[in-house]
Amino acid sequence: MMNAMHYTRDNMAELLRSHDINPTHQRIEIAHALFSRQEHLSADQVMAIVNTRHSETSKATVYNTLRLFLDKGLVREVIVDPTKVFFDPNTSPHHHLYEIDTGRLSDIDAGQVRISGLPPLPAGMVTEGIDLIVRVRRKA
Amino acid sequence: MMNAMHYTRDNMAELLRSHDINPTHQRIEIAHALFSRQEHLSADQVMAIVNTRHSETSKATVYNTLRLFLDKGLVREVIVDPTKVFFDPNTSPHHHLYEIDTGRLSDIDAGQVRISGLPPLPAGMVTEGIDLIVRVRRKA
């Protein structure tokens, strides 16, 4: 669960190992981009961040790595903008607030929120997750 | 709200007019595709349906028209699949059930569902909508 402190690259390596991911140079940089910011980032943004340093990580590797992180449960995917997927370093259950005009995406703690009265699932189905998105707009 | 009966093309023209949309041939066909099926359709699917007849409607027109319908509040957009947007002829408040493996998308009536405990909105913001998506998968 990573109990805070600084998001050093060493700690990123540690985090990756603890999720059964071989900590390569590129993977560490990508994890660092996400976790040090604690923000929702698109693949494009991740690539831009990682390549401002020097490391030169390819597009293929960025996409491969983000998918690997997803599979290993290190990050979460947020689908809220039809033009791109966001990757979320916060994997604890929470919801999202999406500002339509600006594209800003922020977390809503799941603590207080209660969702009740959902109908039973179709037989043979299991819930993979419940996404709650509050879409807001600046008042006219 | 369109109180049922048959979704004839004449009724579609009526519906469009009532939403302040000039009922052209192409627009009627697109509305008919959505409303006669009462399903969530992607732009691609709409185009395929409309063009199985004869009318030959261009891609540009399909996209233009769907956006027009959105603006006029005739249909709703559902963002649930990162690869395409779905258009929903059901504009009454409701939620969605998404079957991850198959891509099937179905409605959850908002009647029973209650969402409580959402934090107050940031100042100067108004809620445009609340999307609740239950993602399910076939049990392993």
Place this chain on the structure above:
DNA sequence: CACCAATTTGGACTTTGTCTAATATCCGGA
């Protein structure tokens, strides 16, 4: 019919994401 505004259209273009075959890196054993 002639005119004008609204609508439609083909096709070029952009963006996001995928795929593949070649290369590079890493690691354990001889």
Place this chain on the structure above:
DNA sequence: TCCGGATATTAGACAAAGTCCAAATTGGTG
């Protein structure tokens, strides 16, 4: 240290969804 195989990275071609624009069509009015 050198080798061999597995793992990881890469460039760039490709695909799919969506946007844009200038040209052509349509449809009503005078």
